[in-house]
Amino acid sequence: MGKKPDLIKAGIQLFARQGYDGTTTAQIAAAVGVSEPVIYYNFKNKEALFVHILESIFTEYFARLDALEAQTSTQFQKIENLIGLHFAFTTDFPDETYIIASVCPAKLRESAHVCARLIEEQRKRLTIFISGAIKAGIASGEFFKVPVSSTTGLILIMVNGLMRRRVTKQGGIKGFRKATIEFCRRSLVRM
Amino acid sequence: MGKKPDLIKAGIQLFARQGYDGTTTAQIAAAVGVSEPVIYYNFKNKEALFVHILESIFTEYFARLDALEAQTSTQFQKIENLIGLHFAFTTDFPDETYIIASVCPAKLRESAHVCARLIEEQRKRLTIFISGAIKAGIASGEFFKVPVSSTTGLILIMVNGLMRRRVTKQGGIKGFRKATIEFCRRSLVRM
Amino acid sequence: MGKKPDLIKAGIQLFARQGYDGTTTAQIAAAVGVSEPVIYYNFKNKEALFVHILESIFTEYFARLDALEAQTSTQFQKIENLIGLHFAFTTDFPDETYIIASVCPAKLRESAHVCARLIEEQRKRLTIFISGAIKAGIASGEFFKVPVSSTTGLILIMVNGLMRRRVTKQGGIKGFRKATIEFCRRSLVRM
Amino acid sequence: MGKKPDLIKAGIQLFARQGYDGTTTAQIAAAVGVSEPVIYYNFKNKEALFVHILESIFTEYFARLDALEAQTSTQFQKIENLIGLHFAFTTDFPDETYIIASVCPAKLRESAHVCARLIEEQRKRLTIFISGAIKAGIASGEFFKVPVSSTTGLILIMVNGLMRRRVTKQGGIKGFRKATIEFCRRSLVRM
DNA sequence: CATGAATGAGCGTTCATTCAT
């Protein structure tokens, strides 16, 4: 049945822990218990393995993002859901989250590359989602009259920052999630 | 009088653009217009050059942080100053900011290493600064009764996120700074 | 009935175009539309496939050479026939001709190897054929008194050169054949 | 002073004996008694070393060809000089001759490549030289009315064939040279 | 101070070949 899934799993762990450049194909093969050429039997090269991993993580991530787009009673519910989603994703896939948030090396970030496009797509989707909610919230009087673009950027930064945190078992993630949501609520929602 | 400053300058530019692993000693030497051994005359090795850069950036950064500790009329003024500091630092030293926020590779992050200690020190100082302000603000009735640790963590994430942003000329940094401060003010300060 | 003939056909094309070292077993298998192990089911290894090809080409080549040995009215007729044979062979089997003339790699040319023996046999047969004709032609007064060994060597070189030429559609092969024969005739035959 | 000349010398020997693909960078380094990276300190890569060798051989070869272009009393003298040149070159630089005549591998022969251009330039120069002499010889009545293009092609093949011969100490090169020249003279020159 | 020249170690990758199924 092939070692492809094992290679992906090992790749995720190692890339997350050591970065792209810091991880060798020999390490990946050793982690799976096979010889190096097995990687090249399943993927074109090291970069292709990384891209495959990145793509499959973003596929799952985007799927969750899509599942969010449904109707909500309030606009802040959307923001809340978005923050909740990122906490959940970080908890469910800690290594994966860290990879899409932090690992992609400079050389794979050149604008033409898949990596750059995926990251850009994430940024665009989040921007649309957040700024949509903010605009609607302002229009309906649910939100304060905050500057849309800057506030969107700030929430984007927060959300990305949440993903970049290595998951720390310490300190109660639940409490952190709630605090984050309430922090934003007070900032956005008129009472 | 030696090429040390040039090496540091070139190192900052290249490390910021290409990452640590993605930057070769040959590139650094070429950028300065000298031969590679010049690097080893001035630094023990590539890692030492990187560490030197990191340390000098953090020296400047910590100096600014220290200059902040002075008395302020309100607690939120402290938070505001902190956010202002990071916007200023990012504007004044874009490459340097990106380096301390994003470049340090996994292998230099092992807990015993200077890099890890510097990053940890930054985290600690910021945590003390932020949580101090929050606690005092709550005690004095200036702030809402927010959970101290979680809120501190969130502001830490925001501040780090601001540093990780590649400086984007677009969109008015001033407006962004103001929006960030107001966002936090509404969340923290009782009116 | 097996894919052996297909493998041979594909091998001939690829070896002729890319050389022995430049052709991979994967390419050969892909050209036939089978998996690589099929090669090893039909041949001991890559070298055996190449040797098989070489042998079968030389079998055809030697057969034509044997068919030439019949009586001719003049000695030059023999030379003419020999040249004609090589033009015909090149036209009929362009890839095959190029392989036996140019492809055999250095490592298969060590004297003990089949390849070396086949090439040596070709050289010997041609030498015997040509020098026989020259000697007889001189003896009968049909030819000038040319030095036998050197002239044989030269005609050998010409004949080999003809085979090494990649078949060029351009320029009329017929005219070239005739010119070659006449060139030799004027050099050899007393009028 | 660097090992560049040694690398070139070793490269010539090894490429001539084992072909391009059959020669490893490790062998070249070992032949010189240095480590492999020395090759990459002096040349961009293996191919660049080969190209450098090819170019310098052709430089010498073309220089000799240019020295030939001077006036001669007869047209056949030109042909004779050309043949003489190739015998001399083969004797002076046996490995080099074999390299430019036989070693360039298929993958470096794609039309855009330096190798292809050098070989093509050789072909063109020789064609111009030979066909010029033949045309002039025919016009002046010195030569028979041979077909120019075909006869040029044939002499080209002969000359190339002479270069491709591995230098065989056996058999008297002097005699061979003379026989070759006389063979052509009888074919071309009216008496 | 600075460099030309060199190297050990390792990396990503390819390829002919094998073997269980």
Added chain:
DNA sequence: AATGAATGAACGCTCATTCAT
């Protein structure tokens, strides 16, 4: 008779680092 999956061995090449000059 054929294949998916795997591997040992090697190859071209890069990089941080050293050392004699």
